[in-house]
Amino acid sequence: MNSEKSLTWEFLKNVAETLDSFRIRALIDGKDDILKAGIYTEDQYHALFFDMFDLEQLKYELLTFLKKKSESNLKDLKTFITTKKVDLKTVLTLLALLKNERLVSIEEINEQIDTDNENLTFNKLIDFNIKVNSIFPGKTVYEPIQVIFDAKICSGCGMCAGICPVNCIEIINGIGKVDDNLCIRCGLCYYICPRTFLPTTSMHMTQMHSNKIEDHGQLGSYIDIFSARTKISDIKSVCQDGGITSSCIYYLFNSKQIDSALGAKMSEDPWRPMPFLLGSKEDVISSAGTKYVNNPNLSLLNDKSLINGNFAIVGVPCHMQALLKSKLYNFQFPSQNNVIYRLGIFCMESFSYEDGFLKICNLVDVNVSNVSKTDINKGKFFIYTNDGNEFSVPIKEITHLARPDCEVCYDLTSESSDISIGSIGSPSGWNTVIIRTPEGKKLYDELIANDIIESVNFNDVKPGLSMLQKIARSKKVKCQKHLDEKRKENHRFPSY
Amino acid sequence: MDSFLKGADGVAIISCHEGECDYGRANMNTNKHVIFIRRLFNHLGIDEDRIQQYFCAAAEVEKFVTSVEDITSKIRSLPPLPKNKINPK
Incomplete structure (x- = not known):
């Protein structure tokens, strides 16, 4: 507790x-409603509130500091950091928030850097030019999450539904729906949504536990990268490629590190996935395999059983972005501290159920209940049926069926996860595994030590790193193009 | 909070008893806010006794007096809060 004497x-x-x-x-004001809804207990409400208060207070301190000068740059920020004893990461996070609330305008000064391999260029952030906007009186204006839903840039990750203190958001067919009668207009959903604003620089910094602004190229920050496949025969028979995601969860259940895991499984409608809370290693087998239809996994975050034990989350890049964002903004949803592993899956684009997946099935004239496996490989979408037939469509012909929000996603390789797993870059039957954080490395080492997977150096496999980088880059370029388009046409776009 | 900014060292809110408010439930709503501010003060390291709500009916003169005495004595025992020297309003 501070002493009263040091107050100013x-x-x-x-x-x-x-x-x-x-x-x-x-x-x-919404305290009564929140407690009545029963998602947060009084203690959890206070934890959430005071952490939020502290951050909000720091935000206003930063704003007051910035107001003293007409223009500030990185050096000024460093002064703020030393006087307040906070780290650069937090300040950058807050800046992104201030920018989104239109209290400041930030111009990023970038340096173009050429890397040696294959003319990949990227921008390196070196400085800022920050101006405090004088038009707004320093008060934030409430903006409902509905703008994200309406602009069709909602990724359907389900984060908003998972953290809503009054449980008024529902994700239907991949797009959120708010019950206006229940909503208390707290704006938490907007605050935590990965598609409103996303402080990417500080997200990389959190991942690396570093305090420097660095650029991490096409694949995001990572420690190591391998090609691997599972040795568990049960998983081998049901998995998509190398079965690494399933093996991770299987091992974590086996070694009692987690009590549950958040993932997806097929619902009663054939090939429509639904959020699923895995409770045992048997569940792993039933939920293995890639689903190309998007799924609001995170909407289960408000599940009561998550509070009592540790759990892992499996998800695509947008899930991972939402999770890391909530961590960065110190957002204490009840089970925040119980998330111990975040397993990210590579994702180029996903399809909605009615408008995407069913249409693809129509295209190749297959009844959806007859499909046994789907796969994307070598530029084609493959559908395997129960009677052993194989159908394929070139990806180019079905891209227009993908979800519109995937256009504005920059992230192929789940840059915000602990471990990212995918198939791009590895031979058939193997997974590409990107280890991003020390936690992820620990898990991977344990998997090898327990003889659950076999792992080879990624440099030794074909097509390897260059292919992965090329595809990751193409997604980033495509995203940038769509963002520019939206900016020009004055549509709502997420600010990264 | 405004009072504190203008230089008050403490705030006493004196209201009617529960259910006797002229303005519906205004006294109890205020009570909620007071309880909340006290909690916040605790969190920030400010003494929570600096804000207090007393319930006195218009006729309870003695209770009013003891209330005021109570808070003044509490606040006298606390150090003064910082004042805005540049621009005192």
Whole structure:
């Protein structure tokens, strides 16, 4: 506890400003509704509230600091960092928030860097030019999450539904729906949505536990990269490629590191996935295999049983982005501290069920209930049927059936996960595994030590790294193109 | 919070008893806010006794007096809060 003597008037003023923030106000006024909805207990509500308050207060401190000068740059930020004893990551995170709330405008000064291999160029962030906007009186304006749904850039990850304190959001067919009668307009969903704004620089920094602004090229930050496949025969028979994701979860259940895992399995409709809470290693077998239809996994985050034990989450890049964002903004949803592993899956694009997957099936004239496996490989979408037939469509012909929001996703390789797993770059029957964090490395080492997987150096396999980088880059370029288009036409777009 | 910014060292809110408010449930709503601010003060390291709500009916003169005495004595024992020297309003 601070001593009262060290308080300053500026501090009190700051507290007053923070109390005026709509997010804080909504949480105070909505307390009764929140507790009644039963998602958060009183203690959890207070944990959420005070962490949020602290961050919001720091945000206003930063704003006050920036207001002193007409223009600030990275050097000024460093002064703020030393006086307040916070780290650069947090400040960058807050800047992204301030920018989104249109309280400041930020111009990034980039340096073009040429890397040696295959003319890949990328921008390196070296400085900022920050101006405080004078048009807005320093108050944030509430913007409903509905704008994201309406602009069709919602990724359907389900984060908003999973954290909503009054449980008023539902994800139907991959797009959210808000129950206006229940909504308390706290704006938490907007705050945590990966498609509103995403502080990518500080996300990389969290991943690497570093405090420097670095650029991480096409694949995001990673420690190591391997090609691997499972040795468990049960998984081998049901898995998509190398079975690494299933093996990870299988091992974690076996070694009692997790009590549950969040993933997807097929629902009663053939090939329509649904969020699924895995409770044992037997569930792993039933949920193995890739589903190309998107799925709001994270909407199960409010499940009560998650509070009592550790769990792992399996998801595509948008799930991982949402999770890391919530961690960065110190957002204490009840089970936040119980997430111990985040397993990301590579994703180029996903399909919605009615408008995507069923149409593909129509294209090749297959009854959906007859499909035994789907796969994307060598530029083609393959459908295998129960009677042993194989059908394929070139990806180019079905890209227009993909979800529109996938156009604005920059992330192929789940850059925000602990371990990313996919098939691109590895030979058939193998997985490409990207180890991104120390936690991920620990898990991978354990898998090898327990003889669950076989692993080879990624440099020794064909097509290997260059292929993966090329595809990751093509997704980034495509995303940038769509973002520019949306900017030009004045449509809503996510700010990365 | 505004009072604190303008230089108050403490705030006493004196209201009617529960159910006797002229303005519906305004006294109890305020009570919720007071409880909340006290919790927040605790979190921030400010003494929670600086804000207090007392329930006195208009006729309870003695209770009013003891309430005021109570908070003044509490606040006298605390150090003064920082004041805005540049721009005192």
